[in-house]
Amino acid sequence: xxxxxxxxxxxxxxxxxxxxxxxxxxxxxxxxxxxxxxxxxxxxxxxxxxxxxxxxxxxxxxxxxxxxxxxxxxxxxxxxxxxxxxxxxxxxxxxxxxxxxxxxxxxxxxxxxxxxxxxxxxxxxxxxxxxxxxxxxxxxxxxxxxxxxxxxxxxxxxxxxxxxxxxxxxxxxxxxxxxxxxxxxxxxxxxxxxxxxxxxxxxxxxxxxxxxxxxxxxxxxxxxxxxxxxxxxxxxxxxxxxxxxxxxxxxxxxxxxxxxxxxxxxxxx
Amino acid sequence: xxxxxxxxxxxxxxxxxxxxxxxxxxxxxxxxxxxxxxxxxxxxxxxxxxxxxxxxxxxxxxxxxxxx
Ligand SMILES: [Zn+2]
Numbered sequence: 001x002x003x004x005x006x007x008x009x010x011x012x013x014x015x016x017x018x019x020x021x022x023x024x025x026x027x028x029x030x031x032x033x034x035x036x037x038x039x040x041x042x043x044x045x046x047x048x049x050x051x052x053x054x055x056x057x058x059x060x061x062x063x064x065x066x067x068x069x070x071x072x073x074x075x076x077x078x079x080x081x082x083x084x085x086x087x088x089x090x091x092x093x094x095x096x097x098x099x100x101x102x103x104x105x106x107x108x109x110x111x112x113x114x115x116x117x118x119x120x121x122x123x124x125x126x127x128x129x130x131x132x133x134x135x136x137x138x139x140x141x142x143x144x145x146x147x148x149x150x151x152x153x154x155x156x157x158x159x160x161x162x163x164x165x166x167x168x169x170x171x172x173x174x175x176x177x178x179x180x181x182x183x184x185x186x187x188x189x190x191x192x193x194x195x196x197x198x199x200x201x202x203x204x205x206x207x208x209x210x211x212x213x214x215x216x217x218x219x220x221x222x223x224x225x226x227x228x229x230x231x232x233x234x235x236x237x238x239x240x241x242x243x244x245x246x247x248x249x250x251x252x253x254x255x256x257x258x259x260x261x262x263x264x265x266x267x268x269x
Numbered sequence: 270x271x272x273x274x275x276x277x278x279x280x281x282x283x284x285x286x287x288x289x290x291x292x293x294x295x296x297x298x299x300x301x302x303x304x305x306x307x308x309x310x311x312x313x314x315x316x317x318x319x320x321x322x323x324x325x326x327x328x329x330x331x332x333x334x335x336x337x
Contacts, residue, residue, distance in 0.1 A: 197336075
């Protein structure tokens with residue numbers, strides 16, 4: 001399908017890039033990205049993907065917008081407090097770009113729904129705030145052979161890695177198992193600087209866009225870490241001795257996603 | 270001997286072990302930190318036996334669960 005005149009104007013700064021062009025823009029318009037979590041990471045990721053003209057964006061979140069979210073979750077506004085986050089996120093994205101079809105999933109992901117949910121999408125963004133969800137998403141993406149972007153943020157720090165089936169380690173290769181409940185602080189307990197979600201969530205959107213247009217090097221086999229206080233990014237090479245990984249190794253013992261005990265970032269204050 | 274830890278070069282005593290380096294670097298909650306030496310993951314049960322050599326590169330990979 002040819003781009004309309006309006007689309008040629010809207011996406012002109014993309015189209016002029018030799019790595020994107022009209023061909024890449026059409027790929028974006030035909031792409032389907034699922035964002036799990038409409039919070040600090042998911043908000044900027046969703047907004048940049050909507051602005052970029054990713055044709056179908058799915059957004060998953062069970063929570064309602066709370067006042068304490070607004071310091072960083074820029075897809076929601078003051079008048080959205082009390083509204084389901086997925087509804088608020090959809091309204092913002094649709095206002096930004098009518099080319100985008102937004103699918104909302106007002107629910108928690110768990111072992112019973114995750115595989116079916118991710119199946120119809122091309123790329124998954126993990127914007128969740130807890131380890132059970134992060135391992136669940138990793139395992140489901142490995143099992144369904146879906147690429148995804150992992151990210152985590154806390155205080156003045158962030159991290160990011162990209163999994164593409166067959167092209168490097170998965171999240172479990174690096175971190176094996178979720179830490180015990182409350183062993184590692186959440187952002188409610190420890191705080192997070194608002195712009196950190198903007199930095200890392202935007203990088204997740206960047207990885208999704210690069211994957212869709214098929215250009216550049218993804219963060220496969222690397223963990224990108226960001227320390228805002230030192231203003232230092234580090235691209236840490238991940239080892240490849242991961243044949244023992246329980247989900248993507250040579251002899252996987254995990255053949256279905258697992259529901260670990262939930263330790264959510266209870267963002268009530 | 271000279272090793273590189275999280276991108277920073279430093280002079281350490283010869284024969285430094287991984288647990289000694291963890292102590293030296295004041296790694297918080299080391300049980301929940303993944304460690305690689307020269308781009309190889311070190312299993313948790315192999316840490317105590319890991320003696321560092323001159324020129325080694327060590328990385329500490331921390332859990333970061335937030336996103337909310
Ligand atoms: Zn793995």
